[in-house]
Amino acid sequence: MNRLDDAIAEQLRQRFGSDFSTSAALREQHAHNTTWHENQPPDGVVAAKTVQDVCDLVRICHDNDLPLICFGAGSSVEGQINAPFGGVSLDLSGMDQILAVSAENGTCTVEPGITRLRLNEELRRHGMFFPVDPGADASIGGMAATRASGTNAVRYGTMRDNVLALKAVMADGALVNAGRGVRKSATGFDLAHLLVGSEGLLGIITEVTLRIYPLPEAMIAGRVDFPDVASACTAAIQGLQYGLPFARIELMDKVQIRASNSYSGMNLPERPHLFVELAGDPDAIAAQAEVFAAVVDECGGENLDWESRAEARNELWKARHNSYWAGTAVRPGTRAITTDVCVPLDKLATIVDRSRKELDHRNIFGMIVGHVGDGNFHVQMMVDFENAAEVESAFSFVEWLADAAISLGGTVSGEHGIGQGKIKFMEREHGLAAIEVMAAIKKVLDPKGILNPGKLLPVQSL
Amino acid sequence: MNRLDDAIAEQLRQRFGSDFSTSAALREQHAHNTTWHENQPPDGVVAAKTVQDVCDLVRICHDNDLPLICFGAGSSVEGQINAPFGGVSLDLSGMDQILAVSAENGTCTVEPGITRLRLNEELRRHGMFFPVDPGADASIGGMAATRASGTNAVRYGTMRDNVLALKAVMADGALVNAGRGVRKSATGFDLAHLLVGSEGLLGIITEVTLRIYPLPEAMIAGRVDFPDVASACTAAIQGLQYGLPFARIELMDKVQIRASNSYSGMNLPERPHLFVELAGDPDAIAAQAEVFAAVVDECGGENLDWESRAEARNELWKARHNSYWAGTAVRPGTRAITTDVCVPLDKLATIVDRSRKELDHRNIFGMIVGHVGDGNFHVQMMVDFENAAEVESAFSFVEWLADAAISLGGTVSGEHGIGQGKIKFMEREHGLAAIEVMAAIKKVLDPKGILNPGKLLPVQSL
Numbered sequence: 053m054n055r056l057d058d059a060i061a062e063q064l065r066q067r068f069g070s071d072f073s074t075s076a077a078l079r080e081q082h083a084h085n086t087t088w089h090e091n092q093p094p095d096g097v098v099a100a101k102t103v104q105d106v107c108d109l110v111r112i113c114h115d116n117d118l119p120l121i122c123f124g125a126g127s128s129v130e131g132q133i134n135a136p137f138g139g140v141s142l143d144l145s146g147m148d149q150i151l152a153v154s155a156e157n158g159t160c161t162v163e164p165g166i167t168r169l170r171l172n173e174e175l176r177r178h179g180m181f182f183p184v185d186p187g188a189d190a191s192i193g194g195m196a197a198t199r200a201s202g203t204n205a206v207r208y209g210t211m212r213d214n215v216l217a218l219k220a221v222m223a224d225g226a227l228v229n230a231g232r233g234v235r236k237s238a239t240g241f242d243l244a245h246l247l248v249g250s251e252g253l254l255g256i257i258t259e260v261t262l263r264i265y266p267l268p269e270a271m272i273a274g275r276v277d278f279p280d281v282a283s284a285c286t287a288a289i290q291g292l293q294y295g296l297p298f299a300r301i302e303l304m305d306k307v308q309i310r311a312s313n314s315y316s317g318m319n320l321p322e323r324p325h326l327f328v329e330l331a332g333d334p335d336a337i338a339a340q341a342e343v344f345a346a347v348v349d350e351c352g353g354e355n356l357d358w359e360s361r362a363e364a365r366n367e368l369w370k371a372r373h374n375s376y377w378a379g380t381a382v383r384p385g386t387r388a389i390t391t392d393v394c395v396p397l398d399k400l401a402t403i404v405d406r407s408r409k410e411l412d413h414r415n416i417f418g419m420i421v422g423h424v425g426d427g428n429f430h431v432q433m434m435v436d437f438e439n440a441a442e443v444e445s446a447f448s449f450v451e452w453l454a455d456a457a458i459s460l461g462g463t464v465s466g467e468h469g470i471g472q473g474k475i476k477f478m479e480r481e482h483g484l485a486a487i488e489v490m491a492a493i494k495k496v497l498d499p500k501g502i503l504n505p506g507k508l509l510p511v512q513s514l
Numbered sequence: 515m516n517r518l519d520d521a522i523a524e525q526l527r528q529r530f531g532s533d534f535s536t537s538a539a540l541r542e543q544h545a546h547n548t549t550w551h552e553n554q555p556p557d558g559v560v561a562a563k564t565v566q567d568v569c570d571l572v573r574i575c576h577d578n579d580l581p582l583i584c585f586g587a588g589s590s591v592e593g594q595i596n597a598p599f600g601g602v603s604l605d606l607s608g609m610d611q612i613l614a615v616s617a618e619n620g621t622c623t624v625e626p627g628i629t630r631l632r633l634n635e636e637l638r639r640h641g642m643f644f645p646v647d648p649g650a651d652a653s654i655g656g657m658a659a660t661r662a663s664g665t666n667a668v669r670y671g672t673m674r675d676n677v678l679a680l681k682a683v684m685a686d687g688a689l690v691n692a693g694r695g696v697r698k699s700a701t702g703f704d705l706a707h708l709l710v711g712s713e714g715l716l717g718i719i720t721e722v723t724l725r726i727y728p729l730p731e732a733m734i735a736g737r738v739d740f741p742d743v744a745s746a747c748t749a750a751i752q753g754l755q756y757g758l759p760f761a762r763i764e765l766m767d768k769v770q771i772r773a774s775n776s777y778s779g780m781n782l783p784e785r786p787h788l789f790v791e792l793a794g795d796p797d798a799i800a801a802q803a804e805v806f807a808a809v810v811d812e813c814g815g816e817n818l819d820w821e822s823r824a825e826a827r828n829e830l831w832k833a834r835h836n837s838y839w840a841g842t843a844v845r846p847g848t849r850a851i852t853t854d855v856c857v858p859l860d861k862l863a864t865i866v867d868r869s870r871k872e873l874d875h876r877n878i879f880g881m882i883v884g885h886v887g888d889g890n891f892h893v894q895m896m897v898d899f900e901n902a903a904e905v906e907s908a909f910s911f912v913e914w915l916a917d918a919a920i921s922l923g924g925t926v927s928g929e930h931g932i933g934q935g936k937i938k939f940m941e942r943e944h945g946l947a948a949i950e951v952m953a954a955i956k957k958v959l960d961p962k963g964i965l966n967p968g969k970l971l972p973v974q975s976l
Contacts, residue, residue: 156751156860157889179755199700210698212707213675226947234856235888236672237925238661238711239932239943240970241952245674245707249700266757289618293641295728295794297759332757335801343795394696398618426697427619463699470701481701485688489959490703496958497951508702 055138056095060116064098064140067108071099082123082133082141086188088389088435089131089472094121094141101146103219103227103258109142110256111225113502121504122252124191125167128198129390130471132251136506142256144193151259155180159216159233161261164193180264183208186467187376193257198469199249203300206292206425207331210467211248214263218244220255223498233261246493251469252504254497268331271299272341273365276348276356277323281305281408284324285401287351288424291328292397294347296340299329302372303422303429305408308379311419312371315378320371321355326424327372329365375421376432383417383434389443391450393457394428394466403456407431410452414445428466455480470508478510487511517600518557522578526560526602529570533561544603548650549591550851550899551934556583556597561605565681565689565720571604572718573687575964583966584714586653587629590660591852592933594713598968604718606655613721617642621678621695623723626655642726645670648929649838655719660931661711665762668754668887669793672929673710676725680706682717685960695723708955713931714966716959730793733761734803735827738810738818739785743767743870746786747863749813750886753790754859756809758802762791764834765884765891767870770841773881774833777840782833783817788886789834791827837883838894845879845896851905853912855919856890856928865918869893872914876907890928917942932970940972949973 056064056074064072073079079093100106113120119139126133135141148165155178162171167189168182175181183204184195194200196218201210208214217231231237231244247255278284281303288301304312304325313320328344330337341358348356359368366373379388395403404420411418411431422429431453435446454464454477464470464477479487491509494501518526518536526534535541541555562568575582581601588595597603610627617640624633629651630644637643645666646657656662658680663672670676679693693699693706709717740746743765750763766774766787775782790806792799803820810818821830828835841850857865866882873880873893884891893915897908916926916939926932926939941949953971956963 154858154860155755157858158754159858199698199704201698201700205698209675210700212698212704213671222947222951226950228947228951229945230948232856232925232943233923234858234890234925234928236661236663236667236674236856236890236928238663238672238927238929239925239936240711240940240948241716241955242661242674242707242711243948243951245704249702249704254703266755268757292620293617293728295730297794332759333798333801333805336795336798339795339797339801394694394698396616396619396621396696398616428696428698461695463694463696463701465700466696466698467700474701478702481694483691485684485690486692486702486705488688489684489690489705492958493703493955496954 055118060118061096063112064096067112068098071101073097082143083135084126085131085134086127087129088387089134092134092136094135095138097141097143099143099146103221106142106221106256106258107225107227109140110221110223113140114224114500117500118502119505120502122197122256124165124194125189127188127190128194128471129468130473132198132469132471132507134472136472145191147258150174153178158264159261160264161233161259162192163259164257165191167191168195175264176267179267181267182262182264184211184214192260196248196257196260197250197252201467203302203423205423206301207297207299208265212245215244215248215260216263217261218247218257219259220247220257222255223500223503228255251471251508253494253508254503270334270337270360271329271331271365272337272358272360273368274328274344274356274358275325275368276353277321277325278351278353279323281324281404282401283352284326285424287326287348287353289397290347290351291344292425294343296344298425299331301425302327303424304372304375305404305420308375308419308421309371311378311382312374315381316370316374318371327369375419379419379432379434386434386436388432389435389446389450390430390432391453392428392430392466392468393453393462393464394426395457395460395462397427399460399462400424400427400429403460404429406456407453410449414449416446416449426466427462472507475508475510517580522580523558525574526558529574530560530567533563535559544585544605545596546588547593547596548589550849551593551596554596554598556603557600559603559605561608563608565683568604568683568718568720569687569689571602572683572685575602576686576962579962580964581967582964584659584718586627586656587651589650589652590656590933591930592935594660594931594933594969596934598934607653609720612636615640620726621723622726623695623721624654625721626719627653629653630657637726638729641729643729644724644726646673646676654722658710658719658722659712659714663929665764665885667885668763669759669761670727674707677706677710677722678725679723680709680719681721682709682719684717685962685965690717713933713970715956715970716965732796732799732822733791733793733827734799734820734822735830736790736803736806736818736820737787737830738815739783739787740813740815741785743786743866744863745814746788747886749788749810749815751859752809752813753806754887756805758806760790760887761793763887764789765886766834766837767866767882770837770881770883771833773840773844774836777843778832778836780833789831837881841881841894841896848896848898851895851897851908851912852892853915854890854892854928854930855915855924855926856888857919857922857924859889861922861924862886862889862891865922866891868918869915872911876911878908878911888928889924934969937970937972
């Protein structure tokens with residue numbers, strides 16, 4: 053459905069010149085999902101350079117009932133960048149400046165288009181880093197909009213915890229300051245954290261103030277294998293109960309280990325593994341490593357191996373870092389269907405075990421990697437898309453897993469978000485009353501429904 | 515203005531029996547502000563025992579356009595519990611059950627009326643604690659509703675960071691599940707954190723799921739004095755930049771120290787002090803203490819003193835714990851006017867110094883205590899309320915300080931909230947566009963404006 057009639061296109065061309073385009077290649081690129089979601093390209097693309105560009109585009113879209121979809125790095129997983137109702141993709145990747153860094157305050161302020169790796173390059177010069185690491189080199193604006201997290205969340209939290217303030221252009225073109233760039237504030241409704249995770253439905257994030265952290269003086273990485281998933285989970289939980297400040301603690305199941313061995317030419321025991329990282333004062337982490345070793349021993353872990361030099365640490369973590377690519381290599385010709393859920397920690401072993409059985413039962417090749425300190429894990433299924441039954445079985449597993457997570461008190465996504473892929477689970481997880489509150493907020497802040505329609509909420513008019 | 519006519523009163527009596535009261539003493543008690551705010555009692559009080567009580571009361575208030583104000587422990591500072599438009603005070607202190615504790619998950623679920631000290635008594639049996647400590651023995655529901663924090667926030671964050679999920683009864687009587695009790699979730703608008711800090715204007719919190727933490731194996735407390743506030747702030751910032759995980763780090767200025775010496779019979783040097791606490795593995799905190807000692811030395815700190823035994827630690831922290839009472843004792847016959855602001859860390863020394871000069875210039879006896887790791891500090895002025903000029907000068911100082919904080923990029927309240935006392939600063943801090951978004955959300959979720967009218971937002975119709 054092309055909503056960009058000639059008059060609107062002319063209006064966009066006049067305002068944005070060559071920053072507005074309807075080229076097929078560009079439109080395709082702006083709906084290029086990194087996952088299995090079908091591409092639904094927008095009718096046009098506007099590359100914004102300034103906040104004023106964003107305000108003006110929103111006003112044009114508002115006046116013409118034209119959908120507006122934000123695009124940062126295009127690395128979202130659940131179809132967040134698609135344009136199911138057409139409209140304009142707003143490319144924010146050119147708004148990528150670092151506006152302020154203060155090591156003293158432990159904060160930085162950035163434009164939304166900067167990616168996390170480039171931000172960290174700059175922060176390193178200040179002796180600081182930004183810990184939230186979703187794997188992909190995502191844009192900070194997109195990470196805020198999807199409430200991203202990743203391996204470091206066990207220690208540093210998610211985007212919810214690390215966005216202090218932001219600026220956003222609302223559906224009527226107004227620029228809102230949401231929050232202040234300070235450690236804490238108790239002054240009014242928390243608009244910043246309403247926008248974090250709103251997936252572009254409530255406003256367009258044009259500036260983000262983040263917490264940043266001093267680079268740790270020292271770091272050690274560890275690897276240990278266990279007879280079963282339950283023992284590995286117990287070791288993680290006990291470590292947390294001892295107060296061990298893991299920088300990361302990751303679970304990989306035996307199928308994932310086997311794939312990684314094959315892909316990376318390693319020879320790890322084909323059993324569930326924990327990969328951990330400790331960071332901080334060298335004496336302090338040495339003490340923590342001893343505590344963890346005792347916990348591991350008690351839980352039946354074997355072959356605990358520590359490395360402190362950067363290269364050796366990277367080698368040790370290679371299996372974890374390559375987990376995604378290992379899957380694609382092990383079953384050539386297949387594509388990945390990935391999903392994530394998050395449950396209370398004491399339910400993690402149960403649901404991981406059940407997932408393994410369910411995958412085997414369905415004869416699906418699926419690997420499991422978990423942020424075990426958060427109760428969050430991913431299942432990456434390598435699926436032959438030529439085989440309709442296999443595809444259907446994989447999607448039905450996604451649904452099975454979502455229901456299993458809900459029934460254990462968990463959530464249908466720890467970090468991928470809802471997008472198009474998980475809308476059908478929203479009411480099951482939150483209940484109708486909560487959905488109605490979300491819909492009411494959407495309706496009052498975006499009465500015409502122009503911001504990212506067809507995402508996140510079960511019912512949206514346009 | 516009594517909005518409780520006979521018909522409504524009869525309706526309430528029929529539904530709530532003796533849990534509904536219009537006794538003058540009870541009404542006064544439910545508007546008893548711990549601070550200088552004038553008491554504005556409600557027309558009646560309902561003591562809720564169940565969620566159904568809350569739902570039913572909200573429906574009656576909704577049907578009759580009757581204001582509803584929540585009451586937990588009555589320890590809020592900015593007039594949050596007052597009833598400026600009359601109506602009913604909903605006393606939630608009887609809903610004080612602990613519904614679940616899981617050390618493995620690091621979570622507990624409680625009813626809103628439980629106070630933090632009683633919660634911590636119970637958690638201790640599980641080897642856990644809840645760190646948010648605003649000083650007063652506040653109710654957890656009230657702490658969530660005001661986004662409370664306190665001395666531990668530097669390490670553990672505020673209520674924003676520690677509320678994982680909650681349930682709330684909305685203005686139409688619907689019960690909403692906001693969030694899931696897991697470490698992270700990326701599924702929809704963050705209703706839980708919209709309600710945290712909403713001061714009872716958007717919904718009534720009836721259940722809270724919190725993060726809890728393992729009791730540290732060991733703890734040491736330290737005290738050190740500095741030639742000036744700037745050196746003390748620099749030491750705190752440098753400590754944070756070294757990654758020291760202070761459990762608490764508190765600044766007291768020389769006037770506060772003098773008052774505490776006098777009140778508690780101590781003999782501390784009358785200079786700015788830092789009080790710190792380190793907690794965790796004994797070897798790790800020993801290593802951290804050494805790092806801090808080096809930092810202190812470099813910044814000109816003197817007389818650094820550590821204590822590890824519980825009694826000695828409490829003795830060392832006595833000056834800090836007694837700071838509020840020290841003020842009231844030093845100038846008998848006066849009452850306290852307290853205020854708090856929060857600024858970026860690198861502005862803290864500047865604003866504390868300016869505050870001291872401004873207090874002296876106005877000839878106001880004011881003591882300064884700061885959560886220096888957050889950039890948040892309190893000024894407690896001991897004011898003779900018989901002296902109109904002195905009272906006016908103190909209130910004008912509050913305004914001066916709010917403006918100073920805003921101009922330095924800060925916020926007009928780090929942890930006391932807005933209530934009635936700071937409404938006039940809301941637009942200055944947030945700008946009109948943000949206030950309009952807040953007002954739109956209020957309007958759509960509480961169209962009749964029955965929930966805590968006259969608080970937080972500059973413009974509210976009833």
